[in-house]
Amino acid sequence: MPWKETSVMNERLQLLGEWLTEEYSVTALAEEYGVARKTVHKWIQRYRELGVEGLRDRSRAPGHCPWAVRAEVRDRIVATKLKYPRFGPKKVLDYLRRTQPAVRWPADSTGGEILRRAGLVRKRKARRRVPGDGALFLGCDAPNRVWSADYKGEFRTGDGRWCYPLTMTDNHSRYLLLCRGLPRTTTAKTRPWMEWAFREYGLPEALRTDNGAPFASRAVGGLTLLSKWWIQLGVKPERIRPATPTENGRHERMHRELKGGTARPPARNAQAQQVRFDEFTREFNEERSHEGIGRRTPASVYHPSPRAYPAKVPPVEYTEDVTVRRVRHNGEIKWKGRLLYITSVLAQEPVGLQEIGEGRWEIRYSFHVLGELNEHSGKVIPVRTWHDK
Secondary structure, eight states, X not given: OOOOGGGHHHHHHHHHHHHHTTOSOHHHHHHHHTOOHHHHHHHHHHHHHHGGGGGSOOOOSOSOXXXXXXXXXXXXXXXXHHHSTTOOHHHXXXXXXXXXXXXXXXXXXXXXXXHHHTTOOOOOOOOOOOOOOOTTSOOOSSTTSEEEEEEOOOEEOTTSOEEEEEEEEETTTOOEXXXXXESOOOHHHHHHXXXXXXXXXXXXXXXXXXXXXXXXXXXXXXXXXXXXHHHHTTOEEEEOOTTOGGGGHHHHHHHHHHHHHHSSSOOSSHHHHHHHHHHHHHHHHXXXXXXXXXXXXXXXXXXXXXXXXXXXXXXOOOOTTSEEEEOOTTSEEEETTEEEEOOGGGTTOEEEEEEEETTEEEEEETTEEEEEEETTTTEEEXXXXXXXX
């Protein structure tokens, strides 16, 4: 009879037991158990070499696997993950391939399996894909076309003081231009660090923000003192819709990493927290690869803008076909015998008016459209901003 599938080990033990009595020959045992004489000799030999353990089935895997990952390579992969715990398997392998190109590193899937077996891979929550930016925005097809700026959610450092991280990124390369912990979100605290970024990296074509202070307001054109300054520099303000951070998804993705990597738990004081921000900036720019830029690092893609920050902010000027009025200190202009309120943000600044229809005039500050003046009603109708939707 052949081996019984449900008790193969018992059959082998019984065969060896009968053989040990020396009452049965190999031929007789082969006939009784329905197997070849070669099989009986095999189990007798294994029993002589290993005892009862030798009767267990052996792995069918080859004794030598030429494509197996060497222990040294596995150890380096695990060590890199431990050094950069927020790197996924792809970013770990990208970092190793870039810093140690002479080593033959395994495929991404193999690296992921090595980290999974080491207990270093967490199952991610499913996230909604971030849609593309709105049609009203400039494209992000080159460095310095669009930058993003925001304040990451505030928190208290160990000494009880508030910290508001001001961040700026280049949307094409993901390069983190600025990450500075500030005690308040006022214009007075924000502008010096934005000016530092402009001096260090040059000027972008556009700067994308949310609708909160100090970046935007409910004034016509969404102007604030900060965005007025951007316009003077030739930088186009872009504002996402309220409660729609996905329209600035690349910047928000960086913020998730920033929160997990620097503020859990917070440092003991502002100085220590800034050290963390600086280290995060270096790692984010120079060591962390991004799939959106071909799995390269932001530092390998970004280059400063050719538009240098000017030594003096240039005056706002208009072409000859534009009618110019200077805004009074109280935010009004005089138009055909009437006083019309524009915004006090533009006090002492020139605004341009250009006729776009019968009794209808477009009002601009430099290139930035503020609204429409209706001569018949004497009212200024603001541009339909996101605030009004």
